[in-house]
Amino acid sequence: MFESPCKSINVLNAWSESQDELRETQPVSPRGTRKRVKAKKKKRKQQQQQNERRSVSAPQLCTDDADKGRTEKKHRPDEPIGRGIFQIGKKSHDVVLTETRVTWTPIQPETPTADRDVKNQEEYVELKDVFAVKVKRRRSAGQQTGGTLLGITLFQCKKKGLKLKEHAIHLNNLSADHCEIWFKSLKEILSGFKNRPKSLKVFVNPISHKKEAYQLYLDEVAPLFKLADIEADVTITKRKGHALSILKDCSLEDYDGVVCVGGDGSVAEVAHGLLLRAQMDAGRDTDSIFTPLQAALPLGIIPAGSTDVVACSVHGIRRAVTATLHIIMGHHQPVDVCSFSSMGRLLRFGFSAMFGFGGRTLALAERHRWMPPSQRREFALIKTLANLKPEDCELSFITSRGAEDQTKCEDGSWQTRQGLYLNISIMAIPCLCSMAPRGLAPTTRLSNGSMALIAVGNTSRSEFIKHLKRYSSTNNQVSSHQNASMCTYVTLDHKTSLKSLGYICSNSQKYIVWVKIIDFSFMPKIIRILSKDHVP
Numbered sequence: 001m002f003e004s005p006c007k008s009i010n011v012l013n014a015w016s017e018s019q020d021e022l023r024e025t026q027p028v029s030p031r032g033t034r035k036r037v038k039a040k041k042k043k044r045k046q047q048q049q050q051n052e053r054r055s056v057s058a059p060q061l062c063t064d065d066a067d068k069g070r071t072e073k074k075h076r077p078d079e080p081i082g083r084g085i086f087q088i089g090k091k092s093h094d095v096v097l098t099e100t101r102v103t104w105t106p107i108q109p110e111t112p113t114a115d116r117d118v119k120n121q122e123e124y125v126e127l128k129d130v131f132a133v134k135v136k137r138r139r140s141a142g143q144q145t146g147g148t149l150l151g152i153t154l155f156q157c158k159k160k161g162l163k164l165k166e167h168a169i170h171l172n173n174l175s176a177d178h179c180e181i182w183f184k185s186l187k188e189i190l191s192g193f194k195n196r197p198k199s200l201k202v203f204v205n206p207i208s209h210k211k212e213a214y215q216l217y218l219d220e221v222a223p224l225f226k227l228a229d230i231e232a233d234v235t236i237t238k239r240k241g242h243a244l245s246i247l248k249d250c251s252l253e254d255y256d257g258v259v260c261v262g263g264d265g266s267v268a269e270v271a272h273g274l275l276l277r278a279q280m281d282a283g284r285d286t287d288s289i290f291t292p293l294q295a296a297l298p299l300g301i302i303p304a305g306s307t308d309v310v311a312c313s314v315h316g317i318r319r320a321v322t323a324t325l326h327i328i329m330g331h332h333q334p335v336d337v338c339s340f341s342s343m344g345r346l347l348r349f350g351f352s353a354m355f356g357f358g359g360r361t362l363a364l365a366e367r368h369r370w371m372p373p374s375q376r377r378e379f380a381l382i383k384t385l386a387n388l389k390p391e392d393c394e395l396s397f398i399t400s401r402g403a404e405d406q407t408k409c410e411d412g413s414w415q416t417r418q419g420l421y422l423n424i425s426i427m428a429i430p431c432l433c434s435m436a437p438r439g440l441a442p443t444t445r446l447s448n449g450s451m452a453l454i455a456v457g458n459t460s461r462s463e464f465i466k467h468l469k470r471y472s473s474t475n476n477q478v479s480s481h482q483n484a485s486m487c488t489y490v491t492l493d494h495k496t497s498l499k500s501l502g503y504i505c506s507n508s509q510k511y512i513v514w515v516k517i518i519d520f521s522f523m524p525k526i527i528r529i530l531s532k533d534h535v536p
């Protein structure tokens with residue numbers, strides 16, 4: 001397996017090889033068809049093995065520690081599986097492959113006087129950070145297959161702050177046999193990361209934001225999926241509710257996850273579809289008080305909307321490449337979800353709900369979709385502000401343990417507020433966005449089993465505008481408001497079952513709103529809002 005870097009001049013000439021040219025996943029032998037047939041058979045066998053693996057393992061993206069998802073290791077983590085010489089950059093390197101990493105050290109001529117510190121020059125990449133390995137070839141323009149073999153390339157997922165970036169490590173060697181051995185060994189190790197998806201159902205909303213979601217998918221997402229050998233079954237949604245109707249009926253068995261390319265509306269629809277499907281499959285009666293089940297498949301969110309609060313809250317950043325790499329690497333983040341019911345019937349699952357100003361603004365913006373996104377947001381905001389009116393509400397809730405409780409209530413005891421409110425928000429996630437860098441609900445977390453209830457009391461328009469503006473600052477809106485008596489920020493607990501009962505009066509109709517939080521160890525925050533019309 002030890003190979004000399006004899007043709008390094010040629011390799012250097014090919015150093016400008018672009019990623020697009022690395023199409024082949026199997027090294028093609030110059031010896032022709034017999035070997036190609038063998039390679040095809042081998043590929044089919046690999047495919048079969050993959051399918052077998054998929055049918056026995058739980059189809060989940062999930063793990064934070066990628067090693068947890070590995071198949072049983074054949075070797076000790078530090079035991080060399082392969083060793084060879086590759087050209088990396090401009091130098092020849094001694095490269096060692098173990099179960100967990102690829103390490104390379106520059107080869108230097110022996111000089112008795114030289115003060116070499118080989119350890120210091122050693123570099124490595126952890127295989128848990130590598131998401132693809134490809135055979136690298138030089139091809140002429142327009143050439144689709146074949147080409148001169150140059151070596152193999154590892155694609156690493158690199159973290160920089162909240163960003164995830166793709167980084168290519170080229171290991172150049174012109175020997176087909178040598179590269180094939182390395183390629184096979186690396187492929188085998190990478191396919192051992194069971195929590196990484198192999199097949200995904202993708203929904204793209206073509207009308208999201210500036211109608212660029214599909215182009216974004218083609219430019220930034222699909223090439224990475226292809227690189228990671230992920231099969232994507234793409235549906236471009238044709239209307240509102242299209243993704244939901246597919247999710248209700250389609251077979252999900254062939255997929256390891258569902259991906260949504262769109263904004264918050266699309267994400268909410270797909271999340272609702274997945275959760276509804278889980279209830280339907282388990283025979284839950286959603287028209288009664290039921291114990292919801294977790295979705296069978298994880299949801300990947302590629303931000304392509306105009307605000308993307310769910311994607312920002314989950315990834316901390318609004319970037320399609322980062323979101324795609326999280327999906328490819330099988331990163332998993334549990335996220336709390338609410339369920340909203342009316343008259344005892346499930347309306348939908350969702351991440352947040354707003355009554356009053358917020359609800360009216362969103363509804364107005366939705367009715368003016370023909371306007372460009374920022375204009376319709378501004379228009380809806382200004383128009384709703386101009387007609388600012390309070391809702392007569394009664395809210396009952398129990399504050400969570402450890403929450404900054406202004407009223408010093410006993411744990412588990414009900415508090416009731418009755419009065420005029422300009423806005424009431426219930427948020428299961430922090431709802432981070434560019435307009436609110438700390439989130440619309442800074443006191444809640446993604447999966448802490450509690451939700452934020454933010455009730456803004458009746459006040460003047462100018463005071464309310466000041467409150468809205470404070471969201472854009474990084475100061476803590478909660479603490480700055482604690483003495484203002486305009487807002488009540490309460491984090492609800494999930495420990496006891498029935499949490500909140502309230503009345504919201506709107507347009508002479510009365511709604512009774514129950515907020516119920518059910519404790520699940522696997523999905524800790526499910527809020528149920530039951531509303532009933534015409535309560536006397």
Ligand SMILES: Nc1ncnc2c1ncn2[C@@H]1O[C@H](COP(=O)(O)OP(=O)(O)OP(=O)(O)O)[C@@H](O)[C@H]1O
Binds near residue numbers: 208209238240265306
């Ligand atoms: N082809 C389609 N035509 C019309 N509406 C669609 C179509 N496909 C999906 N929808 C609906 O469009 C709505 C809004 O889309 P989405 O939330 O993705 O975009 P956005 O409003 O620009 O983003 P954000 O919610 O982040 O501001 C969703 O409720 C979705 O159900």
